[in-house]
Amino acid sequence: MDSHKERDFHHPFEPYDIQKQFMHTVYDCLENGNVGILESPTGTGKSLSLICASLTWLRHHKRRVFEDGFAVDTVDSEEPAWIVEHARKQKKHAALARKQELDSRIAKIKAQEKKAKDRYVNGEPLPKRQRVATTDATDEPAEMQFVLDDYESDEDAAKHRPSHAANESGLSAENQALMEQLGYSVKRTEDKIDIADETKIFFCSRTHSQLSQFASELRRVRLPPAIAPDISSESVDDVFVDDVKYLTLGSRKNLCINPQVNKLRSATAINERCIELQQPRTSADCRCPFLPKKENEALVNEFRDHALAKIRDIEDLGALGKKLGICPYYAARPAAKHCEVSRLRQP
Numbered sequence: 001m002d003s004h005k006e007r008d009f010h011h012p013f014e015p016y017d018i019q020k021q022f023m024h025t026v027y028d029c030l031e032n033g034n035v036g037i038l039e040s041p042t043g044t045g046k047s048l049s050l051i052c053a054s055l056t057w058l059r060h061h062k063r064r065v066f067e068d069g070f071a072v073d074t075v076d077s078e079e080p081a082w083i084v085e086h087a088r089k090q091k092k093h094a095a096l097a098r099k100q101e102l103d104s105r106i107a108k109i110k111a112q113e114k115k116a117k118d119r120y121v122n123g124e125p126l127p128k129r130q131r132v133a134t135t136d137a138t139d140e141p142a143e144m145q146f147v148l149d150d151y152e153s154d155e156d157a158a159k160h161r162p163s164h165a166a167n168e169s170g171l172s173a174e175n176q177a178l179m180e181q182l183g184y185s186v187k188r189t190e191d192k193i194d195i196a197d198e199t200k201i202f203f204c205s206r207t208h209s210q211l212s213q214f215a216s217e218l219r220r221v222r223l224p225p226a227i228a229p230d231i232s233s234e235s236v237d238d239v240f241v242d243d244v245k246y247l248t249l250g251s252r253k254n255l256c257i258n259p260q261v262n263k264l265r266s267a268t269a270i271n272e273r274c275i276e277l278q279q280p281r282t283s284a285d286c287r288c289p290f291l292p293k294k295e296n297e298a299l300v301n302e303f304r305d306h307a308l309a310k311i312r313d314i315e316d317l318g319a320l321g322k323k324l325g326i327c328p329y330y331a332a333r334p335a336a337k338h339c340e341v342s343r344l345r346q347p
Contacts, residue, residue: 009052012220019049026053030061047217054201055223055244058340062198062226066095099227102338103242105301109309201341211248211343215311218244218341247307247332247339250314255329257321258288274329290327299326304335 009015009023022040026049029036040046205211225242252270256262261273277288292300303326307317321328336342 007056009056010221010223011048011052012222015049016044019045022046022049023053023056026050027057030054030057047214048220051214051218051221055221055340058199058201059223059226065199066227096227102305105305106245106309109305113309198337198340200336200339203341203343212313214343215246215248215313218246219311244311244341245308245339246311246341246343247336248312248314248317248343249332249336250317250329252329254314255318255321255327255332257290257318257327261288288327290321290325292326292330296326299324300331300334302326303328303331304338307332307335308338 007024007027009027011019011023015023018040022038022044025038026036028034030053038046040049203211203214205214221244223242223244251267252274253262253267256270256274258274258277261270261277264270264273274288276282277286278291303320303324306320306324312320317328317332321331
């Protein structure tokens with residue numbers, strides 16, 4: 001019970017006793033790896049309490065995993081202790097630098113969007129933006145090595161895959177080639193400090209209104225980062241605030257921006273047409289021009305940065321994909337590796 005008193009869930013308001021009990025129960029459930037079934041009367045702030053408890057646990061968990069990953073045993077090492085310690089610090093600083101690079105890109109996007117919003121509020125004309133070309137990447141046959149097959153485990157998609165498509169990662173050879181070129185490794189590694197592929201919270205609901213309410217509540221919460229530039233600082237929680245990296249997951253029906261595909265009525269027809277446009281037998285001038293490939297790697301990264309810069313709904317991701325000229329359905333996949341919270345609607 002003493003540990004409960006020390007926890008700060010960073011609730012945006014002074015929580016009631018019932019909310020504190022709810023948050024402690026959620027935290028303990030996650031910490032102990034249990035399955036929990038919780039209920040609370042209407043109007044007691046369940047969504048906000050669930051967010052604060054789960055995200056507080058996630059930040060604590062990520063910090064522990066990060067630190068434990070750099071722990072070394074100097075007793076069994078053949079190298080001198082100072083060399084082992086120096087190597088540990090170098091590896092740790094490299095991991096922090098990778099995280100800081102992504103955070104800096106996201107911060108720059110936030111600043112740009114705030115500046116654009118301020119201009120709109122003040123009635124200033126927005127600067128003209130060069131239109132992104134989206135149909136200039138279908139000329140070279142070499143692009144076929146980066147074509148995306150559908151790697152979901154549904155039967156319809158499996159029929160379209162070549163016999164050699166799947167491996168232990170669940171991705172086709174073409175998907176692996178694309179992800180490797182974009183810097184998102186799908187191979188298992190012994191390095192346990194890959195902060196780009198983290199433990200995530202998935203929030204699921206059967207109604208769109210509940211999902212929208214969740215996103216609205218999530219915007220209220222401000223938490224310290226799990227991994228700060230100087231994680232040895234005792235006042236890190238007081239100095240730094242790290243916005244939640246949040247991503248909405250959706251189907252092709254929700255996210256397809258190809259006008260020749262998204263005009264189809266059913267989700268099945270859209271899925272089948274999308275897969276068909278990626279097959280080797282499809283002529284180059286008929287392939288989807290919005291698919292991620294090595295040539296538009298910069299657009300994939302820009303989509304990731306914009307998607308994680310603020311809490312966006314599914315419609316926002318679709319509009320972002322149209323603006324950048326990149327498929328939001330496929331571009332969201334590498335972006336998902338960097339998010340902390342994913343939201344999806346149950347059928």
